[in-house]
Amino acid sequence: APGTLRITDFPKELHEMLQTHWDTDNNGYISIGELKMVAERRELLHQSIKFLRRSVLVLAVGLTLALLAVFGLTVMAIQITKEMKVSTDGAMLTTNGQPLTVANSDLEVRPDGSLVRRGSSQHRLQNCLGKGLDANSTCDVPQ
Numbered sequence: 001a002p003g004t005l006r007i008t009d010f011p012k013e014l015h016e017m018l019q020t021h022w023d024t025d026n027n028g029y030i031s032i033g034e035l036k037m038v039a040e041r042r043e044l045l046h047q048s049i050k051f052l053r054r055s056v057l058v059l060a061v062g063l064t065l066a067l068l069a070v071f072g073l074t075v076m077a078i079q080i081t082k083e084m085k086v087s088t089d090g091a092m093l094t095t096n097g098q099p100l101t102v103a104n105s106d107l108e109v110r111p112d113g114s115l116v117r118r119g120s121s122q123h124r125l126q127n128c129l130g131k132g133l134d135a136n137s138t139c140d141v142p143q
Contacts (some may be wrong), residue, residue: 003031003032004029004030004031004032005029005030006028006029007019007023007028007029007030008028018030021038022034022035022038024037082095104118105118106118
C-alpha cells in the first residue's frame with residue numbers, strides 16, 4: 001500500500017518492537033498516520049520529561065532553602081542559649097555569673113522595700129503583705 005512500510009522490511013530484531021508500539025492496527029504495515037501518532041507520543045513524552053526535570057529542580061532548590069533556614073535557626077537558638085547559664089541550685093545566671101533579673105510591668109519595689117503599682121507611688125500592696133496568702137489567693141489592689 002502506498003505511504004506504508006512493511007514491518008518485514010526492517011531488521012528481524014526490530015519486528016517485535018515495531019509490531020507492539022508502532023503498528024497500532026496490527027496489519028503488518030506502518031502507515032503515515034501511525035508514524036505521526038508515534039511522533040506525537042514522543043513529543044508528549046519529551047515535554048513530560050522536561051516538566052519533571054524542572055519540577056525536581058524547583059523542589060531541590062526549595063528543600064535546600066528549607067534546610068538552610070533550619071540550620072540558621074538552629075545556630076541562632078544555640079547562640080541564644082549561650083547567653084544564659086543555670087547554676088547548680090537551678091538559678092538563672094547571666095554570662096558574667098550574676099543572677100538574672102527580669103522587670104515586672106505592673107509592680108515595682110520602692111527603696112524602702114515596699115511593693116507598689118508601677119507608675120503610682122500611692123497604691124501600695126501592703127494590705128496584701130503579711131496576710132498569709134497562699135498561691136491560690138488573690139489580692140485586690142486599691143485604685
